[in-house]
Amino acid sequence: xxxxxxxxxxxxxxxxxxxxxxxxxxxxxxxxxxxxxxxxxxxxxxxxxxxxxxxxxxxxxxxxxxxxxxxxxxxxxxxxxxxxxxxxxxxxxxxxxxxxxxxxxxxxxxxxxxxxxxxxxxxxxxxxxxxxxxxxxxxxxxxxxxxxxxxxxxxxxxxxxxxxxxxxxxxxxxxxxxxxxxxxxxxxxxxxxxxxxxxxxxxxxxxxxxxxxxxxxxxxxxxxxxxxxxxxxxxxxxxxxxxxxxxxxxxxxxxxxxxxxxxxxxxxxxx
Amino acid sequence: xxxxxxxxxxxxxxxxxxxxxxxxxxxxxxxxxxxxxxxxxxxxxxxxxxxxxxxxxxxxxxxxxxxxxxxxxxxxxxxxxxxxxxxxxxxxxxxxxxxxxxxxxxxxxxxxxxxxxxxxxxxxxxxxxxxxxxxxxxxxxxxxxxxxxxxxxxxxxxxxxxxxxxxxxxxxxxxxxxxxxxxxxxxxxxxxxxxxxxxxxxxxxxxxxxxxxxxxxxxxxxxxxxxxxxxxxxxxxxxxxxxxxxxxxxxxxxxxxxxxxxxxxxxxxxxxxxxxxxxxxxxxxxxxxxxxxxxxxxxxxxxxxxxxxxxxxxxxxxxxxxxxxxxxxxxxxxxxxxxxxxxxxxxxxxxxxxxxxxxxxxxxxxxxxxxxxxxxxxxxxxxxxxxxxxxxxxxxxxxxxxxxxxxxxxxxxxxxxxxxxxxxxxxxxxxxxxxxxxxxxxxxxxxxxxxxx
Numbered sequence: 001x002x003x004x005x006x007x008x009x010x011x012x013x014x015x016x017x018x019x020x021x022x023x024x025x026x027x028x029x030x031x032x033x034x035x036x037x038x039x040x041x042x043x044x045x046x047x048x049x050x051x052x053x054x055x056x057x058x059x060x061x062x063x064x065x066x067x068x069x070x071x072x073x074x075x076x077x078x079x080x081x082x083x084x085x086x087x088x089x090x091x092x093x094x095x096x097x098x099x100x101x102x103x104x105x106x107x108x109x110x111x112x113x114x115x116x117x118x119x120x121x122x123x124x125x126x127x128x129x130x131x132x133x134x135x136x137x138x139x140x141x142x143x144x145x146x147x148x149x150x151x152x153x154x155x156x157x158x159x160x161x162x163x164x165x166x167x168x169x170x171x172x173x174x175x176x177x178x179x180x181x182x183x184x185x186x187x188x189x190x191x192x193x194x195x196x197x198x199x200x201x202x203x204x205x206x207x208x209x210x211x212x213x214x215x216x217x218x219x220x221x222x223x224x225x226x227x228x229x230x231x232x233x234x235x236x237x238x239x240x241x242x243x244x245x246x247x248x249x250x251x252x253x254x255x256x257x258x259x260x261x262x263x264x265x266x267x268x269x270x271x
Numbered sequence: 272x273x274x275x276x277x278x279x280x281x282x283x284x285x286x287x288x289x290x291x292x293x294x295x296x297x298x299x300x301x302x303x304x305x306x307x308x309x310x311x312x313x314x315x316x317x318x319x320x321x322x323x324x325x326x327x328x329x330x331x332x333x334x335x336x337x338x339x340x341x342x343x344x345x346x347x348x349x350x351x352x353x354x355x356x357x358x359x360x361x362x363x364x365x366x367x368x369x370x371x372x373x374x375x376x377x378x379x380x381x382x383x384x385x386x387x388x389x390x391x392x393x394x395x396x397x398x399x400x401x402x403x404x405x406x407x408x409x410x411x412x413x414x415x416x417x418x419x420x421x422x423x424x425x426x427x428x429x430x431x432x433x434x435x436x437x438x439x440x441x442x443x444x445x446x447x448x449x450x451x452x453x454x455x456x457x458x459x460x461x462x463x464x465x466x467x468x469x470x471x472x473x474x475x476x477x478x479x480x481x482x483x484x485x486x487x488x489x490x491x492x493x494x495x496x497x498x499x500x501x502x503x504x505x506x507x508x509x510x511x512x513x514x515x516x517x518x519x520x521x522x523x524x525x526x527x528x529x530x531x532x533x534x535x536x537x538x539x540x541x542x543x544x545x546x547x548x549x550x551x552x553x554x555x556x557x558x559x560x561x562x563x564x565x566x567x568x569x570x571x572x573x574x575x576x577x578x579x580x581x582x583x584x585x586x587x588x589x590x591x592x593x594x595x596x597x598x599x600x601x602x603x604x605x606x607x608x609x610x611x612x613x614x615x616x617x618x619x620x621x622x623x624x625x626x627x628x629x630x631x632x633x634x635x636x637x638x639x640x641x642x643x644x645x646x647x648x649x650x651x652x653x654x655x656x657x658x659x660x661x662x663x664x665x666x667x668x669x670x671x672x673x674x675x676x677x678x679x680x681x682x683x684x685x686x687x688x689x690x691x692x693x694x695x696x697x698x699x700x701x702x703x704x705x706x707x708x709x710x711x712x713x714x715x716x717x718x719x720x721x722x723x724x
Binding site: 125128129132134135136191192193194228231232233237238241242244245248249 | 611613614615616647676677678679680681683685686701702703704705706716718721
């Protein structure tokens with residue numbers, strides 16, 4: 001800041017220097033010399049703005065104020081014949097500046113208002129879209145009370161049937177049953193249509209035939225719109241095919257022990 | 272004008288050229304624009320082609336049929352009748368159709384060359400000549416009958432004006448001719464014609480018509496026992512939409528009828544027509560039943576109509592629709608798609624479906640109108656694909672509701688089912704429980720719909 005103001009002051013100095021040759025040497029250079037160190041940028045600007053007005057008051061009678069600054073004095077000297085014109089032009093300039101400034105402000109305000117309105121619309125739309133609650137995702141699980149059961153079986157071709165598996169109280173069969181129950185529960189819970197109604201999946205027995213697993217699925221549905229759910233979303237076709245689709249999508253690695261043969265899947269609706 | 276004609280006759284030496292065996296071939300009369308400009312008077316030539324002279328036509332004498340030993344009246348006879356020739360040049364498809372007809376059956380193929388008469392800048396003159404030409408042809412067919420040919424084994428194939436000409440011949444013979452095939456019967460001057468003044472079902476025992484340009488050179492309406500409407504019967508895909516394309520802007524749609532028929536004869540495209548009241552109903556998938564024709568399929572465009580003939584005669588006038596692609600083999604592969612949604616609120620949208628097989632894919636855009644997706648109600652649509660992918664490994668689906676602002680809706684499908692219509696031997700494909708955001712594509716592997724439910 002300091003260096004900046006210094007540069008400006010020295011600029012003044014440079015501008016004014018050739019003028020000093022016009023005669024009034026001593027005074028101008030003296031005042032200049034005085035001003036340079038003490039002036040700052042603000043002062044210079046104000047001086048420039050004030051010149052017009054001060055000349056109107058001083059230049060009329062052709063006098064020079066003793067404490068007038070260097071520029072003023074110099075200008076008076078240069079244009080002794082036309083002080084009037086200068087003052088009028090600079091006044092108009094000043095007025096023009098003021099009017100333009102106001103107009104600019106007005107239309108900036110108008111634009112700003114428009115932008116504001118636009119922004120409000122955008123924000124509200126975005127808020128609306130963000131806060132949009134999908135009516136299909138809105139449900140109250142506490143209302144789901146009516147049970148619906150599906151029974152069936154599937155074949156595990158890669159498991160060997162042992163006595164141990166036939167008894168569900170053994171560790172091995174319990175582990176296996178838990179694995180499949182989790183698999184079934186995951187598959188139905190992640191279903192967009194059936195997930196909300198799914199309650200539990202149970203493996204009820206393992207039977208011989210490499211291994212055949214019997215399962216039971218329980219769904220809970222709300223009292224209202226029961227009929228439509230029975231006919232569509234919770235129809236046997238739908239529950240069965242969601243399972244079947246999952247089996248078709250699974251890794252085609254048929255050697256894994258957990259592999260379920262999709263063709264073997266059987267499902268019945270239990271009343 | 273009269274002093275020009277003799278001069279013309281000197282110039283118009285009937286197109287004869289020497290064939291390899293030293294016998295002369297009679298070719299289709301080749302005229303040029305100057306003849307059309309001056310006008311030609313009617314002269315009907317009958318050029319016989321059989322399996323033994325496929326590339327060398329023999330002009331028949333109108334009265335002494337036995338003078339041409341290749342003409343065997345025991346065989347069926349097909350007449351190919353061209354239409355208005357504004358330039359006088361022979362139709363480019365003549366050779367083609369002769370060869371393809373010969374492949375269908377061992378028969379006499381007679382090209383009715385009335386180029387002198389049809390080649391006129393003045394269309395109206397050509398129209399008036401159709402009556403005369405029909406009289407001429409009627410006389411010839413009656414001579415054939417007298418010599419022992421049966422009318423029911425006569426098949427007239429008429430293109431544009433030629434279709435009406437065939438109709439007049441049929442009417443002259445009291446509808447006893449076996450079959451008339453009309454390829455885009457001409458529209459100008461026939462739009463307000465009564466059935467007697469144009470091709471109609473009473474002109475032959477069986478009349479089949481193909482429409483491709485009803486909005487300019489073709490004739491609107493139904494004129495046969497069966498009317499095939501390719502792409503609705505008006506604008507054909509791949510045909511220029513502006514006049515800047517030059518000549519093809521005028522003739523492309525109209526000429527497509529011939530190319531579709533040739534393609535059907537060639538068996539490179541099997542174009543199945545579905546009976547329907549309008550093309551838009553067809554596109555909406557409302558007319559995909561073929562029960563009426565059981566055990567046959569829906570009628571297929573082409574030479575052999577024996578499977579559908581009796582049913583069609585019983586049904587009366589039947590309109591059938593099909594869509595084509597812009598180029599050979601023209602056929603599209605259609606699937607009926609049924610979707611059931613479980614969204615609580617009604618949604619509207621257009622559907623884009625892609626079938627993938629390996630790196631190939633083919634797309635169908637069902638965007639001619641907004642489809643309605645109502646909870647637990649099946650939405651049916653017709654998806655027509657340009658390519659026939661043997662094994663569909665993946666299907667991608669996108670639904671667009673056209674919403675620009677506001678929340679993005681989700682479409683929840685309970686089931687989507689694809690029924691192949693043209694290939695009944697292929698399995699139905701299903702997918703269950705799909706959730707998709709609008710404008711977002713979901714891809715899935717189809718599974719066979721299990722029949723043992």
